[in-house]
Amino acid sequence: MAPVATAIEEQRKTDETALITGSEAIAVACKLADVDVITAYPIRPYDTVMQYVAKLVANGEMDCEYIVAEGEHSQFEIVKHASACGARVFCGSSGVGWMYAMEALTVTPALRIPMVVMVGNRALDDPGAFGVEHNDALAVRDLGWQLVWVDNAQEALDTALIAYRVAEDRRIFLPCAISCDGAFLTHSQALVKIPSQEKVNEFLPRYNRADLLLHPDNPITVAPQANEDWVMEIRRQNYAAMERTFGVIKEAYADFERILGRSYGNPFFEEYQTDDADVVLMGMGTLSTPVKVAIRQMRKQGKKVGFVRMRWFRPFAAEDLAKSLGRFSAVGVIDRDYSFGSPYLGGVLAGEVRHALYPSPGKRPPVLGFICGLGGREVTVPDVERMTDSVYKAAEGKVQPLTQWIGLRE
Amino acid sequence: MATYVQIDPTQKLDPFKAVKKIPLEEFFTSGHRTCQGCESSLVMKTMAKAAGPRTIILGSTGCMYVANTTYYSTSWVIPWMHTQLGSSGSAALGTAAALKALMRKGKIKNEPINVIAFCGDGGGADMGVGAISATLTHPDYNLLILMYDNESYANTDIQLSGSTPWGAHTTFSPPGKVKRIMHHRWKKNMAGMMAVGHPTCRYVATMCMSYALAGMNAIRKALSIGGPTFIHSLDPCPKGWDYDPYLSHEMGELAVNTGVWPLYEVEDGVLRLTGRTQQLAAGKIKRQPVRNYLLKQGRFAHFTNDDIDYFQSKVDEMWNKWLVPGVIPFRKEVEADNPPA
Numbered sequence: 001m002a003p004v005a006t007a008i009e010e011q012r013k014t015d016e017t018a019l020i021t022g023s024e025a026i027a028v029a030c031k032l033a034d035v036d037v038i039t040a041y042p043i044r045p046y047d048t049v050m051q052y053v054a055k056l057v058a059n060g061e062m063d064c065e066y067i068v069a070e071g072e073h074s075q076f077e078i079v080k081h082a083s084a085c086g087a088r089v090f091c092g093s094s095g096v097g098w099m100y101a102m103e104a105l106t107v108t109p110a111l112r113i114p115m116v117v118m119v120g121n122r123a124l125d126d127p128g129a130f131g132v133e134h135n136d137a138l139a140v141r142d143l144g145w146q147l148v149w150v151d152n153a154q155e156a157l158d159t160a161l162i163a164y165r166v167a168e169d170r171r172i173f174l175p176c177a178i179s180c181d182g183a184f185l186t187h188s189q190a191l192v193k194i195p196s197q198e199k200v201n202e203f204l205p206r207y208n209r210a211d212l213l214l215h216p217d218n219p220i221t222v223a224p225q226a227n228e229d230w231v232m233e234i235r236r237q238n239y240a241a242m243e244r245t246f247g248v249i250k251e252a253y254a255d256f257e258r259i260l261g262r263s264y265g266n267p268f269f270e271e272y273q274t275d276d277a278d279v280v281l282m283g284m285g286t287l288s289t290p291v292k293v294a295i296r297q298m299r300k301q302g303k304k305v306g307f308v309r310m311r312w313f314r315p316f317a318a319e320d321l322a323k324s325l326g327r328f329s330a331v332g333v334i335d336r337d338y339s340f341g342s343p344y345l346g347g348v349l350a351g352e353v354r355h356a357l358y359p360s361p362g363k364r365p366p367v368l369g370f371i372c373g374l375g376g377r378e379v380t381v382p383d384v385e386r387m388t389d390s391v392y393k394a395a396e397g398k399v400q401p402l403t404q405w406i407g408l409r410e
Numbered sequence: 411m412a413t414y415v416q417i418d419p420t421q422k423l424d425p426f427k428a429v430k431k432i433p434l435e436e437f438f439t440s441g442h443r444t445c446q447g448c449e450s451s452l453v454m455k456t457m458a459k460a461a462g463p464r465t466i467i468l469g470s471t472g473c474m475y476v477a478n479t480t481y482y483s484t485s486w487v488i489p490w491m492h493t494q495l496g497s498s499g500s501a502a503l504g505t506a507a508a509l510k511a512l513m514r515k516g517k518i519k520n521e522p523i524n525v526i527a528f529c530g531d532g533g534g535a536d537m538g539v540g541a542i543s544a545t546l547t548h549p550d551y552n553l554l555i556l557m558y559d560n561e562s563y564a565n566t567d568i569q570l571s572g573s574t575p576w577g578a579h580t581t582f583s584p585p586g587k588v589k590r591i592m593h594h595r596w597k598k599n600m601a602g603m604m605a606v607g608h609p610t611c612r613y614v615a616t617m618c619m620s621y622a623l624a625g626m627n628a629i630r631k632a633l634s635i636g637g638p639t640f641i642h643s644l645d646p647c648p649k650g651w652d653y654d655p656y657l658s659h660e661m662g663e664l665a666v667n668t669g670v671w672p673l674y675e676v677e678d679g680v681l682r683l684t685g686r687t688q689q690l691a692a693g694k695i696k697r698q699p700v701r702n703y704l705l706k707q708g709r710f711a712h713f714t715n716d717d718i719d720y721f722q723s724k725v726d727e728m729w730n731k732w733l734v735p736g737v738i739p740f741r742k743e744v745e746a747d748n749p750p751a
C-alpha cells in the first residue's frame with residue numbers, strides 16, 4: 001500500500017494529460033473500465049459521449065458490444081438484461097429521453113442491477129430547450145438510483161470509475177447516474193489527467209454477479225411475482241443497500257486516493273471557503289463556477305460567503321450536511337430545477353436541505369430557496385450577488401419569500 | 411478485437427423425429443397456476459423442452475409471467491428472468507449481447523447458449539413491436555422471440571389487443587344495445603410483418619400447440635439457424651375465448667382447418683406452408699367454414715349471420731385474393747370492404 005504522497009508523485013509521472021470535454025472524459029472512463037455492453041440513442045447533449053465511444057470502438061481501442069437502440073426504453077432495458085448476465089454496462093440519456101426510459105429506470109434498481117449511466121442534464125419538453133435543468137435525473141430520486149452531480153471533466157472521469165466500483169459492489173448492486181450539466185460540462189473542454197490502465201485495474205475489480213448471475217450454470221428465476229407476501233421485505237433490502245452506500249462510497253474514494261492519487265475530501269459534498277463563512281450558498285453541478293467567481297469578488301468587499309456543492313444527491317448525506325450547515329447564520333439553496341406545488345413552492349434541493357436540517361440537534365439556520373438558470377440560462381455573477389444579499393437579509397431575520405426566482409425577465 | 415458482424419456458433423438442435431423421440435426431461439414443471447386447458451402454458455413447456463437446459467429464457471409481463479413464477483414456486487428449471495411488457499426484443503438483445511461480449515473477452519466459458527424471449531400478443535404485437543422489430547434487424551446476435559398469442563390482454567382480464575380478431579367480445583369491447591361490434595379492427599399480421607420487414611431475420615414461423623411436434627421443431631430450427639428469429643404461436647385460451655377447457659386442442663385444429671390460422675415458415679426468405687395449411691392450400695383437404703370455429707367460442711356468441719359471413723369473406727380473401735395467400739395481404743386490385751351494419 002503506497003502512502004498517499006508517493007501515489008500522487010507516481011500519478012504525476014504516469015498519467016497522461018488530455019484536453020477533453022466532460023462527455024469525452026466519461027467515454028475514456030468506459031474504456032478504462034473495460035465496459036462490455038453499451039447502448040446508445042441520440043438526444044442532445046448526452047449523445048456526445050456515445051459519439052466518442054463509437055469512435056473508440058471503431059478504432060479498436062475498446063472491445064464492447066455497441067448497440068444503437070430504437071428508443072431509450074429499449075436502450076435501458078438492453079443494458080439491464082446484459083448486466084443481469086454479468087456484463088459491465090454503460091448507458092445514458094438527457095431530458096425527455098431519460099423520461100422515455102422511465103419504466104426501465106424503475107425496474108433497474110428494484111432488480112438490484114448495477115449500471116453506470118451518464119445524464120447530460122437537459123430541460124424537459126415543452127417548450128423545447130437544449131439547456132441544462134436537473135429535473136430529468138431528479139425524477140428517479142425515490143427509486144433506488146444513486147445520483148451524483150459533477151462539475152468538471154476530471155471529476156466526471158474519476159466519478160465514473162468510482163461509480164462502477166460502488167454500483168457493482170455486492171453489498172450495493174444499485175445503478176448510478178452521473179449528472180453532467182448539458183453544454184457547460186458535456187461540451188466544454190478542460191485538461192484531464194488520464195490514469196493508467198494498471199492503476200484502474202487495481203482500483204476496479206471485475207464485476208462479479210455471483211449468486212445472482214443469470215446463466216445456465218446458475219438457473220435462478222429473477223423477478224418472480226411476489227405480491228404482498230414478500231414485496232415489503234424486498235423493498236426493505238433495497239433500503240438497506242442504499243443505507244450501505246454511505247460506507248461503500250467512502251471506501252471507494254479512499255481507495256481512489258490511495259491508488260490513483262487524487263483526493264476529493266468529503267465525497268458527498270464539496271465546501272468552498274466555508275471555514276470562516278457567515279452565510280453559504282448551495283447548489284449542484286456547474287453553477288459552482290459563477291458562484292465561486294462571485295464569492296471571490298464578494299470576499300474582496302468583506303462579505304464572508306461560502307459555497308457548498310452537493311455531489312451525491314442519493315444517497316443524501318443529511319446528518320453530515322446538517323452538521324456543516326449549523327455553522328452558518330443562513331443558507332441559500334440554488335435549484336436548477338423546479339418542483340411545482342411543493343412545500344413553499346421551492347426547488348427539489350431546497351426541500352431536501354430543509355428536510356435534512358429539521359431533525360438536526362444542532363443550530364438550524366434559515367434556508368432560502370432560489371430557482372435559477374433554468375433551460376440553460378446562465379447563472380451570472382450579479383445573480384449570485386443578488387442571492388447573497390437575500391441570504392444576508394434572512395440571516396438578519398428579515399421576512400421575505402422563501403422561494404425566489406432569479407434572473408427572470410420582469 | 412472483433413467488432414464486425416460475426417455470428418457465433420449455435421447449438422445444433424435436430425428436429426424430433428416423432429412424439430416418442432421427445433425427451434422426458436422437463437424444464438418447465440409444476441408450480442404454475444394457469445387455467446385448465448391453457449395452451450400458452452403448453453407453449454412454455456414445449457418451448458423449454460425443445461430448447462433444452464443450456465438456455466436462458468426472458469419472459470414479458472402477462473399470464474405466462476404472473477401465473478408461472480409465483481415467488482418460491484417458480485415452474486422454471488432453466489434460468490428465467492422477467493422483462494417488461496414491451497421489452498421482449500430488448501431483453502433478448504441485451505442477454506445475447508452480454509453473452510457474446512463476455513465469451514469473446516474470455517470472461518465466461520465460450521459455448522452456445524440459447525436465448526429466448528417470449529411475449530404475449532399485447533406485449534408483442536402492441537407495446538413491444540418496436541423493440542422486436544429493432545432486434546430482428548441485428549444480424550450478429552443469436553436469439554429467438556416467441557410471441558404466444560391468446561388474442562387478448564388475458565392477464566389483466568381479457569382486453570382487446572391489436573391481435574384480437576374482428577368483432578370479439580372482450581372486457582373492452584362488450585357487445586352493447588347500440589353497438590353490437592365494438593372491436594372493428596382486423597387482427598395484425600405479426601408473422602408476415604416480421605418476415606417481410608426484416609431481411610436480417612433468417613427464420614420466421616407460425617405454430618399452434620395442437621400440432622406440438624411441429625411447433626417444437628420450429629423452435630429448434632429457430633435456435634439452430636443463427637441470428638435473430640421470430641415465432642408466432644396461436645394459443646386457444648379457455649378463459650378469454652370462453653369455451654370449455656377440454657376443447658383447447660380442438661380449437662387450435664379448427665383455427666388451422668378453417669384457414670383462420672395459417673401455418674408456415676420463412677427460412678432465409680423462402681416461404682413454405684406447413685402441416686395442414688400446406689394440404690389446405692394444395693386443395694388436398696377442404697377448408698372448413700369459419701362458423702364451425704366461431705360458434706364454439708363465447709366471445710363470438712353475439713355474432714349475427716351477417717357477421718359470420720363477413721368474417722368468412724375476409725378469410726376467403728386471405729386465401730383467394732392475397733398475392734401470397736395466407737401470408738402477405740398484397741392484392742392485384744382494390745377490393746371492396748363491406749362490414750355488416
Ligand SMILES: Cc1ncc(C[n+]2csc(CCOP(=O)(O)OP(=O)(O)O)c2C)c(N)n1
Pocket residue numbers: 103471472473474495496529530531532533534560562563564565566571
Ligand atoms: C407498461 C405496462 N402497462 C400495463 C401493464 C399491465 N399488464 C400486465 S399483464 C398485461 C397483459 C399482457 O397481455 P399479453 O401480452 O397479451 O399477455 P397475456 O396476459 O395475454 O398472457 C398488462 C396489460 C404492465 N404490466 N406494464
Ligand code: SF4
Pocket residue numbers: 443444445446447448449450451473477560564565646647648649650
Ligand atoms: S387466461 Fe388464458 S392465457 Fe391466461 S392462464 Fe388462463 S388460459 Fe392461459
Ligand SMILES: [Mg+2]
Pocket residue numbers: 472530531532558559560561562563564
Ligand atoms: Mg395475450
